[in-house]
Amino acid sequence: MPQITYRKALNDAFAEELERDENVIMLGEEIAQYNGAYKVTEGLHARFGDGRIMDTPISEAGFAGLGIGASMLGVRPIIELMFWSFSYVAFDQLFNNAPMIRYMSGGLINVPIVVRGPANGGTNVGATHSHTPENFAAYTPGLKVVCPSNAYDAKGLMKSAVRDNDPVFVMENTLLYGQKWDVPEEEYLIPLGKADIKREGTDISLIAHGRCVITCLEAARVLKEEHEIDAEVVDLRSIRPLDQEAIIDSVKKTNRAVLVDENKPFCGTSAQIAALIQEHAFDYLDAPVKRVSSLDAPQIYSKPLEDEMVPNAKRIVKAVQEIL
Numbered sequence: 217m218p219q220i221t222y223r224k225a226l227n228d229a230f231a232e233e234l235e236r237d238e239n240v241i242m243l244g245e246e247i248a249q250y251n252g253a254y255k256v257t258e259g260l261h262a263r264f265g266d267g268r269i270m271d272t273p274i275s276e277a278g279f280a281g282l283g284i285g286a287s288m289l290g291v292r293p294i295i296e297l298m299f300w301s302f303s304y305v306a307f308d309q310l311f312n313n314a315p316m317i318r319y320m321s322g323g324l325i326n327v328p329i330v331v332r333g334p335a336n337g338g339t340n341v342g343a344t345h346s347h348t349p350e351n352f353a354a355y356t357p358g359l360k361v362v363c364p365s366n367a368y369d370a371k372g373l374m375k376s377a378v379r380d381n382d383p384v385f386v387m388e389n390t391l392l393y394g395q396k397w398d399v400p401e402e403e404y405l406i407p408l409g410k411a412d413i414k415r416e417g418t419d420i421s422l423i424a425h426g427r428c429v430i431t432c433l434e435a436a437r438v439l440k441e442e443h444e445i446d447a448e449v450v451d452l453r454s455i456r457p458l459d460q461e462a463i464i465d466s467v468k469k470t471n472r473a474v475l476v477d478e479n480k481p482f483c484g485t486s487a488q489i490a491a492l493i494q495e496h497a498f499d500y501l502d503a504p505v506k507r508v509s510s511l512d513a514p515q516i517y518s519k520p521l522e523d524e525m526v527p528n529a530k531r532i533v534k535a536v537q538e539i540l
Contacts, residue, residue, distance in 0.1 A: 217400050223393040225367035226256050226332075229374040230294065232403065234264050237292060240378060242269045243279050244296030244333075253298050254334070254393055280306035280331070284314050287329045292378060300335035300387055301347040314383040315358025326381040330374070335363075335387035336427060337478055337515050337526045346515035348478045350425075351485045353385045354456040360384040360408055361455040365429035367397040369453055372406030380408065389427040409457030413466070417448030420536055421466040423489060424476040425452040428527050432476055435532035443533075445540055455485055463489060464496045471502040474535045476527050481509040503539035508532050 220228070233240050246253055248261035248271040261269040272279035276297065283293035297303055303310055310331060317327050337346040353361045360382055364370035370388070377384035414429055415436050422432040429451045436447040450466050452459065467473050473493055475486035486507045493505055511525045524531075 217398040219396040220367055220399050221394055221396050222364075222367040222370050222388075223254065223256050225371040225397075225399050226374055226388070227258060227260070228399075229371045229378070230257065230260060231263070233294075233375060233378040234260070234268060239290060240268075240292045240294065241286075242294045242296065243272050243283050245272055245274055245298055247271060247296050252296065254390060256393070257296070276302045276306040277309060280309040281313075283329050283331075284309055284317075284327060287327045288317065288325050292328045294330045294332065294378060297331060297333035299341075299345050299347075300333055300349055301345050303331070303349060304347075310383075310385075311352065311356055311359070315356050318382065319358060327383050328381045330377045330384050330386060332374075332386035332388060334390045336389040336391065337510060338427075338522060339390055340517060340519045340522055342517050343514035348387070348510075350385075350387050350455050351479050351483060351488075354458075354485065354488075358382065359456065362386045362408060362453065363426040363455060364388065364453065365414075365424075365426055365451050366392070367395070368399050369406060369412070369451070371399055372404050373408065373453060375403075376405045376408055379405075384408070387426065392427055392430070406453070408454050409459055411453055411459035411462035412451045413448065413462070414451045415447065415449040417446040417470065419446045419470055420472040420474060420540060421448045421450055421470045422474050422476060422532065422536075423450045423452065423463060423466070423486075425455060425485070426478065428476045428478060431527055431529055432532060435529040435536070438529055438533050439536055443537070445536060447536065458489075460492055460496070463492060467493050467497045468500045471500055472539055473501075474506045474508060474532060474539075476508045476532055478510050478526055480512050481507060482512060484509050506535040506539055508535050
C-alpha cells in the first residue's frame, strides 16, 4: 500500500470525484492557476479546466453565496477557504442560509456543498487566522462537520462529503498536509458519523478529532512506556453526525476519559462530549472526566507560547495522571 501525504490524499479525492460527476466543481481563492495556497488543488486546473476549477475574488461572502445558489440548482461545489477563520466573513451564507434551505423548502431543495480548508492553531499566524470553529458549525442543525486526522481518513471522508446532499464542512490541519500515511489505490469511502479506534487500551479513553488524535497517540506512547498506563485513542472523525455509541462504549470499557480538542474550553466540542458521557455512562466512571483544550484566550503569536496554548502530549499525560 503506497504512502502519500494528507495533501495528496485530498487532491486524489477531488480528482476522482471531478472525474466521476460532471456536476462537481471547485471554487476558491488562488485554487486554479496558483494551485492553492497550500497546493492542495495542485494540477486540477490543468486537468479539468476553467469551467470546473475556478479562482474567485477575495470575497468569502461572495463565493460562498455563489456556491450555495449553484448547489440549489444541482451543481455540487467544493469551496476552499484559505483559513476557516475567514468563514466569519460569510457567516450569514454558511451558518444561516446553507443549513436551513432544505428544512425551509420542506425537503424540496438540497444544498450539496463541501466547504473545506485549514482550521487549526499551532502555526504562529496570529489570533485572527487560528480559529477552530467546528463547535460553531456542529451547533447548527443542518450542517455536517468532518475533521480528518490522517491521509487515509481525509480521502475517504472527503469523497463521502462530496456525495452528501447536505452542506458538509471539512476542517483540515495545515500541520498534517505534508505528513504521510498508507492509502490504498483502490476507491473507498468512509461514512460520515463513524468514529475509529486508533489505539486499543484498557485504562483510560483519550477522545479527540483532527490533529489532536496524533497528539493523543503520542501521549498514549509516553503513558505506556513511562507509566505503564494503557490508553485507548478514539478518533471521532466527524463531529456531526457524532458517533455517540463509540464514545460511550469506550468509556464503559476503560471507566475514565480525557477529552482533547483545539477548541476554546467554553462551549467547546469536548464540553458536549462530556455531557454525553455524564448522561449515558455516569455509572461506569471511576473518576471525573477531564478536558484538554486550547487555553481560553485569543491565539498567541509566539511559537513557544502557542505550543503550550494548544493541546500537547505533556498536558494530556498530566491530565491522565491526575485521574489515575
